[in-house]
Amino acid sequence: MIRYSKNFLAGITVVLVGLGGCGQNHEEQATANLKPPIQQEIEEIRPQVSQIVRAPVTEKTRKTYQWYCAQCHGIEGKGDGINAKLLTVPPRNHTKASYLETRTDEQLYEAIKFGGLSVGRAPCMPAWENTLDEETIHSLVQYIRELCQCEAL
Amino acid sequence: MIQKILTLLCLGGLLSLFPLSLEAGVLEENNCSTCHSLSSEDTEKKISGPDLYYAGNKFQPEWLRQFLKVPAVVRPSGFITDPGFLKGSPENLVPHPSFPDEKANAIADKLMELKIYEQTPVVRNALSKGQRAKIKYQFERTYGCISCHQSLNLAGKVRGGISGPSLVNAGNRLQADWIASWLQKPETYLSKSRMPRYKMDSVTQNLFVQFLMTLKKENMK
Numbered sequence: 001m002i003r004y005s006k007n008f009l010a011g012i013t014v015v016l017v018g019l020g021g022c023g024q025n026h027e028e029q030a031t032a033n034l035k036p037p038i039q040q041e042i043e044e045i046r047p048q049v050s051q052i053v054r055a056p057v058t059e060k061t062r063k064t065y066q067w068y069c070a071q072c073h074g075i076e077g078k079g080d081g082i083n084a085k086l087l088t089v090p091p092r093n094h095t096k097a098s099y100l101e102t103r104t105d106e107q108l109y110e111a112i113k114f115g116g117l118s119v120g121r122a123p124c125m126p127a128w129e130n131t132l133d134e135e136t137i138h139s140l141v142q143y144i145r146e147l148c149q150c151e152a153l
Numbered sequence: 154m155i156q157k158i159l160t161l162l163c164l165g166g167l168l169s170l171f172p173l174s175l176e177a178g179v180l181e182e183n184n185c186s187t188c189h190s191l192s193s194e195d196t197e198k199k200i201s202g203p204d205l206y207y208a209g210n211k212f213q214p215e216w217l218r219q220f221l222k223v224p225a226v227v228r229p230s231g232f233i234t235d236p237g238f239l240k241g242s243p244e245n246l247v248p249h250p251s252f253p254d255e256k257a258n259a260i261a262d263k264l265m266e267l268k269i270y271e272q273t274p275v276v277r278n279a280l281s282k283g284q285r286a287k288i289k290y291q292f293e294r295t296y297g298c299i300s301c302h303q304s305l306n307l308a309g310k311v312r313g314g315i316s317g318p319s320l321v322n323a324g325n326r327l328q329a330d331w332i333a334s335w336l337q338k339p340e341t342y343l344s345k346s347r348m349p350r351y352k353m354d355s356v357t358q359n360l361f362v363q364f365l366m367t368l369k370k371e372n373m374k
Contacts, residue, residue: 083314
């Protein structure tokens with residue numbers, strides 16, 4: 001019995017270690033066994049906490065969301081973009097207030113700027129710091145607030 | 154005497170014109186320009202296919218020949234400007250036409266002449282096992298490439314998102330120097346791609362190029 005449990009545990013460990021990235025088959029999507037980022041990883045990615053600016057949501061913000069974000073988060077932000085079913089961790093549904101009100105604007109800003117790992121979330125979300133300017137990132141945070149119809153608690 | 158010179162000039166003019174009309178011939182005859190830009194001066198927006206005016210820099214000739222004979226799907230969601238791209242139902246995802254051997258080879262040869270730079274290929278060392286593992290990790294975890302691009306996992310299975318072009322066969326399809334050039338300055342090729350820009354140091358970038366060149370469909374299991 002003891003030997004059996006040991007083998008079982010070893011098997012589980014191998015499976016857990018094997019799941020490191022984002023691309024998985026749909027059937028395997030239910031397994032959210034991604035390794036959480038280690039502290040060192042987080043510090044490397046997120047150099048400093050920035051000041052949050054409440055940038056207005058403009059036409060450019062919406063277009064930016066449609067051009068880049070909607071690939072995974074979907075046209076309406078429901079987390080159902082064309083890549084969604086192929087990722088290990090489903091993209092965030094930006095219309096889900098119950099989750100987004102638990103996130104601060106700083107956390108959303110950092111997730112966009114430095115990627116998911118920087119805020120202890122999935123690595124599937126890349127860093128947009130070299131693609132989007134500061135103002136656009138700030139306005140995207142506000143756009144997410146518009147989508148979820150919520151504020152940070 | 155003057156007549157002779159004139160005749161020679163005329164002949165020369167005709168001869169120099171002839172190859173030009175032939176050049177336009179094979180690509181025009183087959184309507185490539187309906188979906189692809191064949192010149193950097195072509196400002197008309199093409200919504201159904203990638204620009205080909207740098208095909209000679211981008212593709213490996215053998216892949217191009219094979220593609221024109223038996224087209225493979227590179228962009229499962231269609232081209233990024235397709236009106237149906239984000240809906241998962243591209244409007245212009247008609248199967249690429251296939252051509253008989255001789256014609257496919259002629260088109261591929263002509264496309265390989267379309268270049269925007271001349272460069273002697275950079276010699277890159279093969280990746281060590283450790284380097285490959287490290288870059289594979291970065292591909293999936295640090296940069297999140299796999300969220301949008303299909304590649305092969307350790308078991309040789311296709312994994313990854315479909316909004317970007319598939320990289321499952323990148324090592325047979327693309328030229329290493331083109332990948333490097335794309336990573337450095339994507340706007341040279343596409344005024345606005347849907348891919349995030351990455352600032353990689355040259356060492357990492359080189360390793361990335363080498364890693365992508367190891368992705369080949371024959372490794373699929």
